Amino acid sequence: xxxxxxxxxxxxxxxxxxxxxxxxxxxxxxxxxxxxxxxxxxxxxxxxxxxxxxxxxxxxxxxxxxxxxxxxxxxxxxxxxxxxxxxxxxxxxxxxxxxxxxxxxxxxxxxxxxxxxxxxxxxxxxxxxxxxxxxxxxxxxxxxxxxxxxxxxxxxxxxxxxxxxxxxxxxxxxxxxxxxxxxxxxxxxxxxxxxxxxxxxxxxxxxxxxxxxxxxxxxxxxxxxxxxxxxxxxxxxxxxxxxxxxxxxxxxxxxxxxxxxxxxxxxxxxxxxxxxxxxxxxxxxxxxxxxxxxxxxxxxxxxxxxxxxxxxxxxxxxxxxxxxxxxxxxxxxxxxxxxxxxxxxxxxxxxxxxxxxxxxxxxxxxxxxxxxxxxxxxxxxxxxxxxxxxxxxxxxxxxxxxxxxxxxxxxxxxxx
Numbered sequence: 001x002x003x004x005x006x007x008x009x010x011x012x013x014x015x016x017x018x019x020x021x022x023x024x025x026x027x028x029x030x031x032x033x034x035x036x037x038x039x040x041x042x043x044x045x046x047x048x049x050x051x052x053x054x055x056x057x058x059x060x061x062x063x064x065x066x067x068x069x070x071x072x073x074x075x076x077x078x079x080x081x082x083x084x085x086x087x088x089x090x091x092x093x094x095x096x097x098x099x100x101x102x103x104x105x106x107x108x109x110x111x112x113x114x115x116x117x118x119x120x121x122x123x124x125x126x127x128x129x130x131x132x133x134x135x136x137x138x139x140x141x142x143x144x145x146x147x148x149x150x151x152x153x154x155x156x157x158x159x160x161x162x163x164x165x166x167x168x169x170x171x172x173x174x175x176x177x178x179x180x181x182x183x184x185x186x187x188x189x190x191x192x193x194x195x196x197x198x199x200x201x202x203x204x205x206x207x208x209x210x211x212x213x214x215x216x217x218x219x220x221x222x223x224x225x226x227x228x229x230x231x232x233x234x235x236x237x238x239x240x241x242x243x244x245x246x247x248x249x250x251x252x253x254x255x256x257x258x259x260x261x262x263x264x265x266x267x268x269x270x271x272x273x274x275x276x277x278x279x280x281x282x283x284x285x286x287x288x289x290x291x292x293x294x295x296x297x298x299x300x301x302x303x304x305x306x307x308x309x310x311x312x313x314x315x316x317x318x319x320x321x322x323x324x325x326x327x328x329x330x331x332x333x334x335x336x337x338x339x340x341x342x343x344x345x346x347x348x349x350x351x352x353x354x355x356x357x358x359x360x361x362x363x364x365x366x367x368x369x370x371x372x373x374x375x376x377x378x379x380x381x382x383x384x385x386x387x388x389x390x391x392x393x394x395x396x397x398x399x400x401x402x403x404x405x406x407x408x409x410x411x412x413x414x415x416x
Contacts (some may be wrong), residue, residue, distance in 0.1 A: 203337025
């Protein structure tokens, strides 16, 4: 919705029409605010992630006889691969995503099934959720999250006038969503499955599914998550260890204990970039699931608040896209993606600070991991594409000179 004109009294019998707000409020109401906030916050999180992957992984890499830059260089390659994915996704028109929804979901399902074929890699941490082609490995469940977000937008947008009826509100969303989540659960990846449940719930909420039906779907998801949690001895042990007050370095809460020690050691400003003690083989998965603890140890409370602030900006920008865009498909797909990215970030941070048992989900855009980084950048690129289609955004972006033009203008003035 464009900024509303404000009519104020300028004097007796005289009216003055005031233009859109100026200053900070005017900048926030600009049609390109969502575009720039999403782009800037995503770039900062990726750069911060690269720095922290280098810091948190160097010691373990040396201990394994590799270069201290091994994990960093690998993550940098993934980030460079993610940049064109993000750029292409941000330039694709909305109609492209509507047409690609069903094919993308089918491809993602086939890739996830390939986990159980000869292409499937050996189980890691009890989870079988990787495929390997020579030295190249990928996690198909990340593609499932991406495809499911877009598919939900298409289906729920088409059925939006009928969502007051049970059969249209729950079918085919719940059966197909359960099928895709089930494919991930066969590989015992409960963490990714929980994030997918959040994703489906976010899409249904934004679509306007009546609360009585939405609450039924949420209740079913909670019951299913509880049954899955108690069906595994490993998960039960983690839950009881998390609930226990008797936590020491020999129990299943070992990671959470050391993660808390790292955060406590960091204090307000941290002990310095690269100076972490927990990364010296004390904290498992320091460069992956528990990278937030290393951020807190080395950069302190300020560093952790910076990360939370950047995720908050991404959330605000996505909510702004939902509010300003009139296309139900855009609103619902963005709702699914914001619940995926922000929900996963909150789950990861909750695990690190001890508010949840160890689940095993990475911190989006920050933790090491190529499949998660590239797919998340692609998903944010989709929302950036939606932001470019906000009312007035295309015209505002077209009216601004490109970086090349500005650079040539500066060079021309300097030479003159």
